[in-house]
Amino acid sequence: MELNAKSTDRNLLLELSGELDHHGARDAIAETERAIDAALPRRLMLDFSGVTFMDSSGIALILRAQKRMQNLGGSMVVCHVPQQAKRVLEAAGICRLVAVR
Amino acid sequence: MKRKSSNEFTLEFLSRSANEGFARMAVACFAAQMDPTLNELEDIKTAVSEAVTNAIVHAYPNALGKVTVHGRICEGNVLEITVKDRGRGIPDVNQARQPMFTTGGEERSGMGFTIMESFMDHLVVKSVVGRGTSVQMRKKLSSRLKVQK
Ligand SMILES: Nc1ncnc2c1ncn2[C@@H]1O[C@H](COP(=O)(O)OP(=O)(O)OP(=O)(O)O)[C@@H](O)[C@H]1O
Ligand SMILES: [Mg+2]
Numbered sequence: 001m002e003l004n005a006k007s008t009d010r011n012l013l014l015e016l017s018g019e020l021d022h023h024g025a026r027d028a029i030a031e032t033e034r035a036i037d038a039a040l041p042r043r044l045m046l047d048f049s050g051v052t053f054m055d056s057s058g059i060a061l062i063l064r065a066q067k068r069m070q071n072l073g074g075s076m077v078v079c080h081v082p083q084q085a086k087r088v089l090e091a092a093g094i095c096r097l098v099a100v101r
Numbered sequence: 102m103k104r105k106s107s108n109e110f111t112l113e114f115l116s117r118s119a120n121e122g123f124a125r126m127a128v129a130c131f132a133a134q135m136d137p138t139l140n141e142l143e144d145i146k147t148a149v150s151e152a153v154t155n156a157i158v159h160a161y162p163n164a165l166g167k168v169t170v171h172g173r174i175c176e177g178n179v180l181e182i183t184v185k186d187r188g189r190g191i192p193d194v195n196q197a198r199q200p201m202f203t204t205g206g207e208e209r210s211g212m213g214f215t216i217m218e219s220f221m222d223h224l225v226v227k228s229v230v231g232r233g234t235s236v237q238m239r240k241k242l243s244s245r246l247k248v249q250k
Contacts, residue, residue, distance in 0.1 A: 019122055021121050021154065023121050026118075
């Protein structure tokens with residue numbers, strides 16, 4: 001699991017790549033929170049285009065990032081979600097709670 | 102209800118998180134002989150990942166234990182996967198299967214069983230506290246090759 005952060009003008013772009021399972025998510029969750037705390041963004045974009053596999057561990061990452069952004073009074077969007085991860089989000093009903101495009 | 106199988110495998114590994122990917126890949130490689138579609142393979146990998154992760158995270162919370170994955174190809178192009186542990190067990194299986202129910206805190210979302218149910222055709226969970234848990238899943242694969250010899 002790799003995480004790449006790009007911050008401009010209080011917009012934070014986090015590009016995730018690799019397998020977002022329990023094994024990969026542990027560090028990714030911590031890194032995501034660290035990146036948010038460092039950038040204090042108004043808007044967070046989670047780019048999932050490099051995620052080759054995701055299970056419920058990815059849901060925890062998304063929900064925790066969203067909670068942190070809500071606490072900062074900011075917004076979050078998840079984008080470029082590959083098919084398999086999209087179906088996991090749909091099965092879990094996450095698309096109703098989080099902006100996915 | 103024990104169904105006849107034409108092929109089967111058993112895999113046993115330690116409850117280390119690095120084995121999550123290993124178990125998914127092993128099951129996917131076994132299922133490949135059933136000529137699944139890409140979507141079906143992804144569904145199977147996702148469901149296996151959920152069941153194996155549960156054994157690793159919940160069955161043996163502060164210890165290492167053994168996890169077994171048993172796969173069978175049954176009549177009618179049905180794949181049956183059983184994931185077993187000898188961990189702490191689930192006190193109330195019906196409650197555990199409810200969406201959002203979790204004992205895992207912030208790291209977990211409580212959606213694992215819901216995902217297994219939606220990606221497979223059939224899910225049976227048996228558990229005894231202090232003895233372990235068995236999760237059996239079945240999925241009928243469409244079989245792209247309709248031509249039979
Ligand atoms: N193999 C197991 N051994 C002991 N308890 C289990 C096992 N599998 C599941 N459980 C219990 O059932 C609950 C629900 O499991 P489920 O997979 O649906 O959600 P979760 O693992 O908590 O979160 P998520 O799968 O979304 O990360 C778990 O929180 C745990 O209490
Ligand atoms: Mg789970």
